Amino acid sequence: MAIPYPHVYYGDRLVPASDATLGVATSAVLYGLSVYTVFPVHVEGPVRTAFRLADHFRRLVESCRIIGIDRFDDDWDLDRFVSAATELVTANAPTSDVFVRATVHVDESIPGTRVRGCRTVVSMFVYDAVPIVPQDGMRLKTSQWRRIPDSAIPSRAKVNGAYVNSVLAKQDAIDAGYDDAIFLDGAGHVCELSAANIFLVRGGTLITPDVSCDILDGINRRTLLTLATEDGIPVVERTVDLTELYIADEVFVTGTSAGVAPVTEVDGRVVGTGQPGPVCEALGKRHASALRSDALHGWVTALARP
Numbered sequence: 001m002a003i004p005y006p007h008v009y010y011g012d013r014l015v016p017a018s019d020a021t022l023g024v025a026t027s028a029v030l031y032g033l034s035v036y037t038v039f040p041v042h043v044e045g046p047v048r049t050a051f052r053l054a055d056h057f058r059r060l061v062e063s064c065r066i067i068g069i070d071r072f073d074d075d076w077d078l079d080r081f082v083s084a085a086t087e088l089v090t091a092n093a094p095t096s097d098v099f100v101r102a103t104v105h106v107d108e109s110i111p112g113t114r115v116r117g118c119r120t121v122v123s124m125f126v127y128d129a130v131p132i133v134p135q136d137g138m139r140l141k142t143s144q145w146r147r148i149p150d151s152a153i154p155s156r157a158k159v160n161g162a163y164v165n166s167v168l169a170k171q172d173a174i175d176a177g178y179d180d181a182i183f184l185d186g187a188g189h190v191c192e193l194s195a196a197n198i199f200l201v202r203g204g205t206l207i208t209p210d211v212s213c214d215i216l217d218g219i220n221r222r223t224l225l226t227l228a229t230e231d232g233i234p235v236v237e238r239t240v241d242l243t244e245l246y247i248a249d250e251v252f253v254t255g256t257s258a259g260v261a262p263v264t265e266v267d268g269r270v271v272g273t274g275q276p277g278p279v280c281e282a283l284g285k286r287h288a289s290a291l292r293s294d295a296l297h298g299w300v301t302a303l304a305r306p
Contacts, residue, residue, distance in 0.1 A: 002099075002128055003127065004126065004127050005092040005098070005125065006092065007126075008020040008124065009085075009087065009124040009125070010121065011121050011122070014087060014088065014091055017125065022105055023107065025110050026105070026108065027111055027118060028106050028107055031113065032159065032161020032163075033067070033069075033105075033160075034106065034159070035067060036060075036104070037059045037060050037102055038056075038257060039053060039056040039085075039099070039102070040098075040100075040129055040256055041126075041303065043094050043095060043096055043097055043098065044292070047302070048090075048094070048302070048303045049292065049293075049301060050089075050100070050300070050303055051291050051299060051300060051301075052223070052299045053085065053301040056219065057078050057081045059158065060072070060081075061073060063159065064104055066154050067115060067157055067159060068116055069104060069118070069120060070115075071117075071118070071120045076122065084124060085100060085102070085124065086304060088125075088126060090303070094126060094128075096128070096129070098126045098128055098129050099257065100125070101124065101125055102122065102123070103123050105121050105122075105123065106118045106119070107120065107121045132195065132257045132258055133258045134179055134261065135262075136262070137263070137264035137265075137276065138253070138262065138264065138265075139178045139179050139263075139265040140173070140179065140182050140251075140267070141173045141176055141178040141180075141182070142181070142184065142242060142267055143183055144172060145169045146185065146186055147183035147184065147185050147192070147214045148162060148165045149186055149214050150212075155191075155192075155214050155215055156211070156215075156216060158216065166194035167194075169181035169183060169194050170194035180193045180194055180196070180253075182198065184242060185213060185214045188242065189240060189241060190209055190213075190239075190245065191213055192216065193255075193258075195255060195257065196253040196255035196261075197218045197220070198252075198263075199224065199254070200244060200245055200249075200250065201248060201249045201250035201251075201280075202244070202247075202248055203249070204279075205233075205234040205235070205236055206224075206225075206234065206235045206236070207238065207240060208221065208240070209238070209239065210237035210238055213239060213240075218254065219256070220254045220258075220260075220287070221255075223254075224254055224260070224283050225237075226297070227283055227286045228279075231282065231286070249272045249277060250262070250277030250280050251266060252276075252277070252280040259287075260280065260283055260284035260287050260288075262275075264276075
């Protein structure tokens with residue numbers, strides 16, 4: 001289990017992790033009314049770089065807009081976000097790769113079920129970059145729980161409270177002896193895992209559910225689509241039937257906390273050869289390289305000392 005590093009950014013300053021607390025009567029606690037993002041930081045000696053930091057900040061902004069949180073934009077811009085992340089990582093001085101979780105909490109006390117005009121507070125904390133899924137071959141189970149539709153709680157907004165849906169699905173999969181769950185939408189089409197986007201390969205074509213399929217439009221998902229296109233791999237975004245996973249040449253997943261991880265079994269059926277496939281391995285290497293240094297796309301931001 002990941003443990004936060006000792007220094008946490010909370011409000012407008014660094015504080016000890018034990019002091020970064022929310023009241024029990026706040027909307028964030030009562031209703032899960034917070035939005036978040038997680039970004040990786042690569043550490044190589046004194047050099048620390050964050051991956052697609054501007055996109056992670058934009059996701060926070062867009063999640064706030066979707067949910068109706070209207071105070072965040074007033075006080076935060078990208079420069080302040082980068083400065084806070086730099087201060088946080090510098091203070092904790094990690095010696096290996098870490099993740100940073102940044103969250104916008106609605107900390108108004110007992111406001112009822114509303115969000116406009118409510119006070120917010122920002123938190124950021126650092127923890128070791130340990131993948132949340134096996135990296136050498138995952139066993140997946142189709143979940144009995146369906147993905148929350150965009151018409152209920154939008155998946156493209158990373159809302160803390162919505163992750164109860166993911167907890168139900170993953171815990172059921174773990175209880176059944178699997179590593180994670182595959183969500184289907186209301187029509188029975190493949191969405192994603194509990195906290196990762198999914199891809200399959202058939203006949204050399206990379207296929208993934210499109211953004212209208214109740215998925216998170218993941219930053220790493222977009223990264224893989226870009227890298228695949230650059231490598232000349234045909235890419236298709238569309239609805240995906242569950243049985244397509246059963247006959248795929250490869251299945252793999254991606255996400256900040258998942259990396260690029262191969263799937264070797266779905267619902268008791270072996271995927272492809274039962275080993276990580278060539279497309280997954282090639283894109284995994286490209287992705288790992290991009291996390292560390294990427295002059296071509298401008299995806300990497302140096303976190304210099306303030």
